[in-house]
Amino acid sequence: MNQEQTILNPNIGWLLLVIFGLAWVALGKYWGRKADSLDGFMLAGRNVGMALGAATAMATWVTSNTIMLAPQFALKMGIWGMLAYSTASFGLFLFAPMSSRIRELMPRGYTSGDFIRLRYGKTAWVIFLFISFVYSMAWLVSMGMAGGIVLEALAGIHYIYGMSMILLVCVLYTLVGGLYAVIGTDFIQSLVILLGILFIGTVALFNIDLPTAHEQVATHQPALLNVAMPVALLSLFNNMFFGIGEVFHNNVWWSRAFAMRRKVVSKSFFLAGIFWLPIPVAAGFVALFSNSLGINITDIDMAGPLVAGKLLGSFGAMVLFIVVFCSLGSSIDSLLAATSDLLTEDVYRKMINPSASDARTRKMATYIIIGLGVATWLICYGRLGNLIVVLFLSGPLVSSAIWPVLGGLYWKKQNRTGAIVAMVFGSVVGLYCYWEIGWFVASLISTLISMCCMLVSNLVSTRTYDWSELAEHKS
């Protein structure tokens, strides 16, 4: 294959990488001095306010996928593709009221796994943990890969080195600071991301002659402007339910719900959704008109960086580099922390060593963070397939958990059998449809199957659940 010269000088790329890497680790160490207790390490003392809460939720949801996949969506599916990616914000909007419900029901809860175990029992819990772990690893790997690809595309930093540096920095400051470090750095990263995207979007608008660009797309890529494009329409719902499933089930969001002050938790998630929504639209918009800018997209995975690099020149490439690095950091640290919490609390403390002290548990959490970092690095080293394939394979799994979570929080009559069948059947059918029809229907079908199972089981169930069982304190 071809390749254009890198837009950013590799030395500048390395310099930025080292400067920001050291800054995040130092900040993580500074904020992490409060993380001496288990609650401090895992849940930032359960006292996070609205500004930090909204910032961390928004920053966590702005991943490298937002900046890399949103352009892909737009380039493949046009207008609807661009909007399809932004429907992932629905997950944050819908989780907003749920988060206050979670805090009411489980004031001393730690993980989403806690909820599923108490609500539905051990079998559902194991299935849920499997789904969550597979998805978390898929997300981690996709971001590790994306980081390596972007740094290589922008600054010529070899894929292995770029990917390794990003993972190393994130593991380090998550290790030293826990959720305090994660949320603190997320706040700064969210500001950088918002300002950076604003800059890139503004430059793009000044550089693109919209009528000409529209005419070019209409002539050479007419399907991209087709509002009835089937794949695009289906991906709208598919991505929406994938996003809802990601947020509803994953401990990244539940840990934030537990970490925030009860009075602000709902507003924080809603605000985060508002701030996040325009970002994939801006990223996709730029890619949609790449042809009119004379940019040849050689590899769909590199659409975003290629367009931004060409459009913005060296300074703009620096801005993009920093934005991508921040978006990677804000998501990888959250995933490391939340997945470590889940494995520590649900697997280590509940299954392996129930009598473990808080200090012992905290230590185990740090080992798990390191283990997750190493595992992610090993998988990223192999650099498997297309980014969309890596991540969307987990779509049917997480979508199958939407209705069990919703029903578990709000329906007294919802029983465990229904939840188990919903997750298993939804996942299996969704995966089957992924291979037989396409990725653009898998999450949607999984959600539908899961919904039917849950509605039926709720209708036929006669027993009711005692909500107070969720609110019990640990001994």
Add this chain to the structure above:
Amino acid sequence: MRYLVALAGFFILLAVPFGMLAAAFVIPEENSVVSEDGTLQLEWEGSGADASFRIERSKNPEFLDPSLVYQGPDTATFVSGLTEGDHYFRLREGDRTWSDGALRVRVEFVSQNLVTVLLCAGTLCLTLLVFFLVQGHLGKPGGGSLPAQSSKPGKTIDSTVA
């Protein structure tokens, strides 16, 4: 005599400049492919460095109305936005001949019936999701309710595990 003819043919072949051979698509490998979303990754090989390539697309195999897809030194491009039907692609390096045989890409979108069914089902699912969420959040009958104050000493969380 036969050997002399064969030897002559061998030297003639060697004399043919390598650069007179047409550039060719390497991805996709087949001459005819199907796309369900109107996209296509194209990669090709030419004679060597400093080559300039031209790719054209047409709705008919005779290329009566070709449109330019790409022109430049790159050896790959991502094509998107193709409408349903057959599209033909051909490749040329510099001023040399066009690639042997056009690449045919048939774009077949997902069945409209399937799309309609799934869209309706998706709308219903989303509507119900929002409905039950709002219902539960507002604490309407049938939805959830806050846990009652427990007068018993706190049980351990593990005691509720089946």
